[in-house]
Amino acid sequence: MRLIHTVLGALLLLLVVGSILRTLVVPRGLYSSLVNRLWVVLRTVLRLSAAPVGGYRAQDRALTWLAPLVLLGMLTVWLSGMLLAYTLLLHGTSEFSWTIAIREAGSSLFTLGFASGERLQLSAIDFMAAASGPLVIALQISYLPTLYAAYQRRETEVTLLQSRAGEPAWGPELLARQSLVDTETALPQLYRDWERLAADIGESHSNYPVLLSFRSPQPNRSWVVGLIAVMDAAALHLALCPRSAPPEARLVLRAGFTAMRDIARSLRIPFDPDPDPDVPIRLTYAEYLGAVAMITAAGFPRERPVEDAWAHFHGWRVNYEALAYELARRSDAVPALWTGPRDFRAPVIPPARPTDRRPGTSRPPLPPV
Secondary structure (H helix, E strand, O other), X not given: OHHHHXXXXXXXXXXXXXXXXXXXXXXXXXXXXXXXXXXXXXXXXXXXXXXXXXXXXXXXXXXXXXXXXHHHHXXXXXXXXXXXXXXXXXXXXXXXXXXHHHHHHHHHHOOXXXXXXXXXXXXXXXXXHHHHHHHHHHXXXXXXXXXXXXXXXXXXXXHHHXXXXXXXXXXXXXXXXXXXXOOHHHHXXXXXXXXXXXXXXXXXXXXXXXXXXXOXXXXXXXXHHHHHHHHHHHHHHHHHOOOOOOHHHHHHXXXXXXXXXXXXXXXXXXXXXXXXXXXXXXXXXXXXXXXXXXXXXXXXXXXXXHHHHHHHHHHHHOOOHHHHHHHHHHOOOOOEOOOOOOOOOOOOEOOOOOOOOOOOOOOOOOOOX
């Protein structure tokens, strides 16, 4: 039995070290079962705690704690796994009882030094345990600045989008507002900024999936909703204005669904890498017509008939709609227009539109969506 305990301890130690390396060290989007299971359990608990109150705001307040709890849970599971592994190793390679083995393992792992046996043959295990505890904690501490730097870059662009696409963001609203305030020339730069942000999100969120659980400071903002809005705006722009649409619109679409696919691979979400343009999408033709009527009333030009533009818009959206909806569901994002269903019951929230207060302005209100 002591040999079995030694083998089990060695295997458990390798498993824990492998999880730490996959999560904190290896610069590649590797699947982490620990992070995924912690996310599932903690997300379920938090959502159930908010269910009696109901509504999106209650869910948002509860899920604000998801990311810090996942981070604490990861550290707790790793240290507990190492404590158990070293206990098994000490028990299997000596005549120690379970009580003495776990006491010495804990003393060494947390560098407390209050327990020590007079056996030279076990010093190697004690030294390994003494080095492991501070190393894991140091890696976790160095992990946090990387996470918060990526989070800050993401949220800066999401906040800037609020004045352009509403809150929560919506693609047609983005095009309408640019026409209303005559800032269509700013769209190429916006697409360039979000192309770079999409690349950043694809790299950071696939390497560190816990970032998906970090919510925006304001409840009606979300990185995935913002990305969907910019991509929808670019797809509508290309579909309705094929000659005057800037090339940056194509680039941000490509960067956007590439980032979503990178995240999907790291989370093991299945997707079609080359979807047929004629595959049905969940966004209806009626919703599309309503959005086009709204942006046309705002003064956005059209170079192609609405009916013909639908096929082109459909062809773009089929590349990212399914993954966009799944990421919005998994991150419990604000239920914005054109972002799919959520796991909690809440009405869709349209973007708040500021009233036109310019002197002498008699612009009619935009049609409802």
